[in-house]
Amino acid sequence: MNELSADWVLPVDGQPIEGGRVRWERGQIVEVGPGRADRHYDDAVILPGFVNAHSHLEYALYAGFGDGTPFGAWIKTHVERKGRLSADDMIAIARCGVADSFRTGITTTADYSFSGAGAVAASELGLRATVYLEVFADDPEDARRRFEEKRALVEETALVTIGVSPHAPYTCSLETYRWCLSLGIPVGTHLAESAGENEWLEHGTGILQGIPILVPPTGKRAVASLEPVLGPNLLCAHCVEVSGDEIALLAERGVPVAHCPRSNALLGCGVAPVAAMRSAGIVVGLGTDSPASTPSFDVFEEMRAAVSAARALERRPDALLAVDALRLATGDAAQALRIDERVGTLRPGKRADLTVVSLAGSPYHPVEDPVAAVVFGGSPDRVLETIVDGNTRYLKEEEEQWQEVRSTASAARRRMLALQP
Ligand SMILES: [Zn+2]
Known part of the structure; x- marks a missing residue:
């Protein structure tokens, strides 16, 4: 005992x-x-x-670049720099992400992982995680191939569950979403993060033009593009650009949402209508996203940002209470991940x-x-x-034990930034 x-x-x-x-x-x-x-x-x-409803552990050290650049340009920089990292570098950085998660009290994370590094780092260091392996594909056959390549590199453990992430409606076709959902594993995506996403999907114009991974426009807004596959099995991060009707649709379908207020604000995407989504009955969890867009995995900052943004948007002090923010970061996030029987x-x-x-x-x-x-x-x-x-993973008084993890990750960041060693 x-x-x-x-x-x-x-x-x-x-x-x-x-x-x-x-x-x-x-x-x-x-x-x-x-x-x-x-x-x-x-x-x-x-x-x-804390249950982090949206993270990318392998971007733990992507901090502080592209400040102030528009979403489209920011994604381009991000993709280019990621190309300079080896698989070992990605794991080294993801380990640092796990260390930072423990340090802010996160015990479970919903990690969208480009390389699978998040799964390796989480199981090594004992963080509970659902790791959604990312696919970007118009053709579901490409999605299958990409997923299987990554799936072969990672293992499920008592703490780590493997899922799949069709990245977003502007980088994956509806057929790719259908294939992902047919796997019967957790599925997470990014949805309605920016106005640019709706603009590309509806008209094939706007700030996302020129990103190499785009699928053809659907002629519809982001939520409408995914309408046939919306359901409780599809965790949707962001949902900033959602109208009242779209909120009602997400609620009716039981779609869980991961709310990332700092990321949305810092990328200039906007403020997700969290109070409206919650009162419509949508299960919303709080996510820190990653230092590629936010300053840190700091859940406390994220809770305060959620409270400030909701109250500012709604112009009333009870739009999101402290107790609501705490729920978003614990029990509600666990519900969004459908693991509330075990944690939260x-x-x-x-x-x-x-x-x-x-x-x-x-x-x-x-x-x-x-x-x-x-x-x-x-x-x-x-x-x-x-x-x-039941196992202690972080003790403030023993913080120096993470020094090696941090210095190995810094060396990887140096390579990513193409700095001299
Ligand atoms: Zn994300």
Whole structure:
């Protein structure tokens, strides 16, 4: 039996517990309630490990290039630089992505992986992950070939599930989507991320022109282009450019959405209507996307961005509450990934995926509202411990153990940027 206690426990699907304890056996939670364990964290909160609904672990070190460039040009730079990396480089960078995930309290990630490196790094280092192997293809036969090549390089484990990602409606045909969905594995895509996507699909014009991986225009907007395949099995990242009717369609079909407010804002794509999607009944999880478009895998920054963007868009302070943001990053994200029976909240029977966040010395301490304290006052520097499946994967006091992972990844970034060694 293992156990941990802290000043507060936030089960997320129940009331905060002051002086709470979580106990687990063989990686499964057996008790959540009041109590004190031998291992107790003062001035801290235990919460479910964060579930990142959208990431690209292998872009962990793609940070800080192309700032301010339009979406189309940004994608071109991205594709060109990726071409300079070896498979080992991609794995080295993905390991760094796993380290950064643990450091911000992420215990599960929905990773869209170009090379499969995310699956290798997650299983090596013990991050729970659904890894969607990316395909870009007009012809489903090409999709099959690309998928099978990548699939042969990665293994499923107790923690890592392999899925497939038809990249987006502007890089994959409807037939490719149909083939992906026929596999019966998790399927994730990017959808309605930018106005340029709708413009290309409807008219064959706009900022996406010239990207080498485009499929022919469909004559329809992004959501309408995928209408025949929309359903609960298709996780859709972004959904920025969605009209009221399109939101209603996504809700009716039970399509889960990964909301990435920092990525959408920084790429100048816009603000996804998260409050409208949630009130229409869409299951929305929060995703950090990757440092190719956002500054970091920092879930706390992402939750705050979600709150700020939703309130600014809706012009009302209750458009997204702290408690909503915490749900987006835990239980709701688990639901979007369809793994909420196993993770996302703290309750007996679920896997022991936990994060401990210190509030010592913060403006939120002494604690009045522990949820607001974590959402508005949390940061990776305040994460003391991250536990996946009952095993400690990150301890703040032992952070130096990640030094080699970080320096190997930096060397790969140097090659990607074509800098002198
Ligand atoms: Zn993405």
